[in-house]
Amino acid sequence: MPELPEVETICRGLQLHVTGRGILRVKVRERRLRCLVHRKFAESLEGRNILRIERKAKYILISLSGDVVWIVHLGMSGKLVHVDSRKAKQKHDHILVRLDNGWELRYHDPRRFGLSLVVPANDLHHLPQLKRLGLDPFDAQFTGSYLYAFTRHSDRRIRDLLLDQQIVAGIGNIYANEILSRVGVRPTTRSRRLRRSRVEAIAAMIPEVLQEAIRWCGTSFSDYRDADDKFGEFQNHLRVYDRDGEKCRLCPSQIKRVTIGNRSGFYCPTCQQ
Ligand SMILES: [Zn+2]
Numbered sequence: 001m002p003e004l005p006e007v008e009t010i011c012r013g014l015q016l017h018v019t020g021r022g023i024l025r026v027k028v029r030e031r032r033l034r035c036l037v038h039r040k041f042a043e044s045l046e047g048r049n050i051l052r053i054e055r056k057a058k059y060i061l062i063s064l065s066g067d068v069v070w071i072v073h074l075g076m077s078g079k080l081v082h083v084d085s086r087k088a089k090q091k092h093d094h095i096l097v098r099l100d101n102g103w104e105l106r107y108h109d110p111r112r113f114g115l116s117l118v119v120p121a122n123d124l125h126h127l128p129q130l131k132r133l134g135l136d137p138f139d140a141q142f143t144g145s146y147l148y149a150f151t152r153h154s155d156r157r158i159r160d161l162l163l164d165q166q167i168v169a170g171i172g173n174i175y176a177n178e179i180l181s182r183v184g185v186r187p188t189t190r191s192r193r194l195r196r197s198r199v200e201a202i203a204a205m206i207p208e209v210l211q212e213a214i215r216w217c218g219t220s221f222s223d224y225r226d227a228d229d230k231f232g233e234f235q236n237h238l239r240v241y242d243r244d245g246e247k248c249r250l251c252p253s254q255i256k257r258v259t260i261g262n263r264s265g266f267y268c269p270t271c272q273q
Pocket of ligand 1: 248249250251252253268269270271272
């Protein structure tokens with residue numbers, strides 16, 4: 001599932017390729033995403049220019065001329081790729097956006113949990129999806145004290161607290177596990193049992209791990225690709241996620257897997273006490 005580093009990588013690729021391009025034609029081949037793609041989606045994009053591409057948590061915000069914003073969320077398995085329009089279309093290429101350079105933006109999503117909608121720029125911050133989001137991990141206001149205010153009275157497991165998009169936006173299960181492994185905290189630890197200094201270490205590690213993953217262009221297990229339809233490489237640098245039964249990178253122990261809620265947690269029983 002694409003998390004913050006994957007979405008950031010896609011945004012950076014799109015910034016290079018499509019900023020300033022005009023949108024000629026839009027074809028919606030499948031409307032049934034998580035939210036039905038609006039009947040007027042195509043006509044609300046056609047004829048506009050792409051001004052700016054930004055990331056908000058795991059949302060891609062594409063600002064267009066005429067003060068509208070095209071919002072894309074990749075859901076579980078979405079891709080937004082910039083390809084030569086002569087390239088053969090694939091199954092699950094649900095939205096085709098033809099640009100004035102002969103290339104296309106293609107939204108591809110086998111599981112169809114994604115989102116694609118156009119809103120007036122003024123309405124952006126009233127959207128229920130965006131307005132409830134917590135701080136971005138790269139926001140200067142995201143500090144150890146901020147995170148500690150949430151953990152100190154919480155009975156939730158720290159892995160689950162990091163996944164709460166209303167506290168910190170953009171972290172999913174892969175990075176939550178990786179962040180905790182790097183500060184020696186087990187994912188199953190109850191948040192309120194963590195001392196302030198541990199929570200501060202977690203808060204400091206969050207942007208560090210995400211930044212490292214962005215440098216490797218994200219993590220590709222199955223569906224994720226960047227804007228050029230290429231794999232990320234951070235999966236080769238994971239310490240614990242999906243490595244159960246394999247040797248810890250720092251000690252002779254084997255990585256363990258536990259089920260927390262309906263998602264797995266991963267940790268080294270020696271390095272994470
Ligand atoms: Zn270890």
